[in-house]
Amino acid sequence: MGKLTVLGLRGVLVALLGGSLFTQLVMVPLLNADMNDLRPDMAYLRVPFLTIVVLGIVAAQVVLVCVWRLVSMVRRGTVFSPTAFRYVDVVIGAVVAAALLVFALAVLLAPGEPVPPGMVLLICGVAVAVLGVALVVLVLRMLLAQAIARDVEATRMRAELDEVI
Numbered sequence: 001m002g003k004l005t006v007l008g009l010r011g012v013l014v015a016l017l018g019g020s021l022f023t024q025l026v027m028v029p030l031l032n033a034d035m036n037d038l039r040p041d042m043a044y045l046r047v048p049f050l051t052i053v054v055l056g057i058v059a060a061q062v063v064l065v066c067v068w069r070l071v072s073m074v075r076r077g078t079v080f081s082p083t084a085f086r087y088v089d090v091v092i093g094a095v096v097a098a099a100l101l102v103f104a105l106a107v108l109l110a111p112g113e114p115v116p117p118g119m120v121l122l123i124c125g126v127a128v129a130v131l132g133v134a135l136v137v138l139v140l141r142m143l144l145a146q147a148i149a150r151d152v153e154a155t156r157m158r159a160e161l162d163e164v165i
Contacts, residue, residue: 001074017064024057052101059098066091088141099130
């Protein structure tokens with residue numbers, strides 16, 4: 001990966017992390033204040049909704065930090081090592097957690113009439129899409145495992161060839 005690509009990706013990661021921190025520290029309290037005007041029959045939504053929002057932001061931040069670490073490993077040429085699995089596994093876990101949070105939001109909004117049923121179905125579709133992202137990352141993890149295995153095999157074969165020569 002070239003220096004310009006790494007720099008560009010890190011710039012995007014910093015912008016996203018800064019935006020998520022701004023949302024967490026400024027926008028969530030403002031959302032909380034706006035929810036003071038909820039109708040009494042919908043007041044039960046306040047705490048679970050805000051909790052889901054904050055946990056979703058935390059899941060995104062975890063993914064951003066892990067991607068930063070993986071980019072650092074790529075730059076150093078150490079991504080094809082078992083250490084990379086730790087970060088990839090955390091990314092998969094965070095994305096699955098985010099999917100569960102989106103589904104929890106759908107469950108939270110389903111009873112009563114806070115939102116139309118079609119919106120709940122749409123939110124469930126988003127949860128499935130987020131789970132799809134987790135599955136894509138899982139496939140990429142398997143590709144990483146195969147690449148590491150091939151690298152180990154190539155190193156072993158080079159060593160055997162050196163002994164023969």
